[in-house]
Amino acid sequence: MAKRSHAHPQTQASSPSESKHDILRSAQRVLAILELIARTPGGLTVRAVSKLLQLNISTCYHSLNTLLTAGYVERLPSGHYVLGPQIPYLNDAYLRTLTHDWPATDPQESWRAVARASAHQPSLSQRLRPILHSLSERSQEPAYLAGWRYGEVELQAIVEPAHAERIPGIYIGYRGHAHAHALGKVLLAYSSPAFVEDYLARHTLIRLTQQTIVERTLLCEELHTIAHQGYSIDREELHADTACLAAPVRDAQGRVMAAIAISFRSDLLSRRGEWLTAQVLRAARQASAELRLSRHASDASRHPERWGGPVS
Amino acid sequence: MAKRSHAHPQTQASSPSESKHDILRSAQRVLAILELIARTPGGLTVRAVSKLLQLNISTCYHSLNTLLTAGYVERLPSGHYVLGPQIPYLNDAYLRTLTHDWPATDPQESWRAVARASAHQPSLSQRLRPILHSLSERSQEPAYLAGWRYGEVELQAIVEPAHAERIPGIYIGYRGHAHAHALGKVLLAYSSPAFVEDYLARHTLIRLTQQTIVERTLLCEELHTIAHQGYSIDREELHADTACLAAPVRDAQGRVMAAIAISFRSDLLSRRGEWLTAQVLRAARQASAELRLSRHASDASRHPERWGGPVS
DNA sequence: ATCGCGATTTCATTATTTGAAATGCTGCCT
DNA sequence: AGGCAGCATTTCAAATAATGAAATCGCGAT
Known part of the structure; x- marks a missing residue:
């Protein structure tokens, strides 16, 4: 039996990190x-x-x-x-959970607690698709919708015009790098300071391009500016050559629940920037109006703390 | 392959059905x-x-x-x-393989042999998207593109208009039930008899609605009719209340490589059927023309050993 | 026809997974 | 308020199921 010459106590040690004994x-x-x-x-x-x-x-x-x-x-x-084909199949199921989506408010409390009580709404992306559509139509650029999910910014809808394509590497369900794109920045800008704190603690500000904001301080300043001006700009921070503009969408209570954006070749920013900004802001306003409309009879307005607080 | 299953002093209930020992x-x-x-x-x-x-x-x-x-x-x-978020991530990768796609001709030989020699084209769905877009725009209905993949009809692009949604349960990457929808029928109609033979041998004609064609003979007749008239109709054969119209797209050599379709509420068929058919045929002709044009000098011979990708 | 590379299979070893049951938590019912 | 019920989580030893070295098979190139 000259088989196993080296009696390794540990497994082939292919993984640097310690093997969890919780995992198959x-x-x-x-x-x-x-x-x-x-x-x-x-x-x-x-x-x-x-x-x-x-x-x-x-x-x-x-x-x-x-x-x-x-x-x-x-x-x-x-x-x-x-x-194989099982992948798009699962993705379809995933998209259906987006459709089912929830309030998607931002702060910790919400996504820590909301959970399933949420589901069963007509879905943001469903309701706002016509608006994205006309935004994309008018601007001839791809339009995006993002919202919060589990404390992350998640891209939830994309509408592409006939002749322009979305940013490569970006897809429905994409999360992350919120510090590096217009959608993420605008959503963070309207989040509570405590939540931003939490977000920053959970993420590193990864550099994706020359322009990416990787300084915490700078990012906070940027967020202030954004909250002040009412929209955000991504100047090649996520992807070289590409710029984005995003504006917040508010629910009936005035809370920022989502954001709408477009992306375009960054050299258009100087020439058409103002006009594009106006279009995005308009779409975001339309979206907020849409959300103000149908008071989806959410039974969520039941009295929360009726009977006592935490049992401890 | 697995074949051996003999009297083994194996312990108790070892085979609920037949456990492949090829599988983890x-x-x-x-x-x-x-x-x-x-x-x-x-x-x-x-x-x-x-x-x-x-x-x-x-x-x-x-x-x-x-x-x-x-x-x-x-x-x-x-x-x-x-x-979780890995699902849409993988799906994005899957879609990229579509983008990379191949001739997608029909008969056995092709998909049995083509393999990887295929890849590296500007992608059908990319090139034809503008056409789908305007089809969808004009008809105000969702437009679809499908092609062959491994001997199956695969849905490869969907363009939805502002106010209409695609058929539920249908998504990019969806394969199967080719006998029950316009895209599948038109693609089969222009396949070689031998291939249709093969296809029918590999599939059962599952009944999806009252209207689904489940009789082999009837289906063959239908395919003849389609090949003769140049387009196919799905009258609630896939989904109740929904009808589809599809027409073939030909490559530079005149071979049918793909199909373009729209779906709509089936009651529109009597009123607007003719007009819609004309639109679909027109789009398919445009698509064929597009394919005849650019003799895409396929460049980009990427090496498989290279990995990239934004999220990891 | 032969060579060589890679896919497929074999099989004994043992690391990995399993399952029953214990633990601990939370919320509900009395 | 107390006890019960349901569920997630953890434990640990048994033994199943995965592993890896090496043999075999197949195909395409020389």
Whole structure:
């Protein structure tokens, strides 16, 4: 039995971080493979996966088979594996949860507590789509809607015009880098200081382009400016060559619940900036008006603290 | 493949049905949980999952933790698990593979052989989006583009107008039930008899509504009619109350590579049917012309070993 | 026809997962 | 107020199920 020459106390130590004993390793590995495949445009062969992830080829083989039978990947005749039809299927389900969405207010309390009491509304993105549509139509640029979800800014709708495309790497469900785009900044600008505090504690201000604001102080100043002027500008902070304009959308109670934006080639900013800003502000006002309209009989207005506070 | 299942001194209930020993069970279980959660609008608690899937609660707990840390699910404050942000992330990657798409011709040979030699084109859906857009604009109905992928009809683009929504349950990446919708029927109609043969052998003609064509003979007749008249109609065959019209798109060589369609409330068929048909045919002709034009000098031969992507 | 690379399979070892049950929490009912 | 019920979380030893080295198979190139 000259098999295992090296008796490693620990596993092959492929992962630097300590292995949680709360996690199913083979399942985790399968998910990692899925991600790897997602990152690789042309797909990967069994062997390629095994090399890139430093896994035994047999393991990869079994893992890929598992993903294959479940429809998460597909096998090209060449032996390359690519993402399979189960992915858009799941995404459709995910989008439906957006549709079901909730108040999406900002501060901690809300997303810590709201939970499921939320659901069952006509959905922001549904209701505001016509507005996004006409914004995109008028400006001939892609229009976006974002709201809060679990304390993160989430992109919830995109409407593209005939001839312009959305920012690459941005998609419905995209969260993160709120400090680097107009939607995120405007939503943060209208959040409570405590929440901004919390947000900053939870995130690093990653630099994405030369222009990205990575200084906490600078960002706070920016947020003040934005709150003051009523809209935000992203000047190539998220993506080089691209600028965005965003404005807040308020619910019936006047709270900022979402934001509407457009993106465009940044050189348009000087020429058409003012006009575009006016369009975005107009769309945001329309959206707020729309939300003011239908008082969706939310039973949420029941008396909260009727019977005593926390039991402790 | 799996074949051996013999008298083994294996322990008790080893085969509920037939356990492939090609598959990682805990990974498979995790994927099954993911699907279950996707199917459940409000999310599920640990216990609910364990009951529905007849799994030990401890297993579910670990599985959900695995999914949670990887971002495939999220845990609501109420303890309900819902799909997480990794899903739209993967979907974006999936869509990018569509963008990269291939000839997408129909017959076996093609999808059995084409493989990766395919990729690296400016993408059908990209190029035809303006056409879909104006079709949708004119008709004020959602417009669709579908093509072949691995021998299946796949929906590859949707353009929705301001005030009408696409058919529920239909999404980009949706495959299947080609016999029950206009896009599928028109694509089949222009496929080689051998391929239709093959397709029918691989699929059951599932009944989706009262109107669905489930008779093989009837379907073949229908395909003939379609090939003859140059477009197809779905009269509530996929979804009650909804009708579709589809027409073929041809490449420079005259082969049918894709199809363009619109959907609308079926009662419009009698009143506006002819006009709508004309619009769809026009869009399809425009699309064919577009494909005839640019002999896309496909550049961009990316190497699979390179990874990029904003979110990670 | 032979070579070589990669996919597929085998099989014994053992790390990993499992499941029953204990624990601890929260909210509800009496 | 107290006790009960339901649920999430944790524990731990048993044993199943995953792993990895190496053999085999297949295909395309030389």
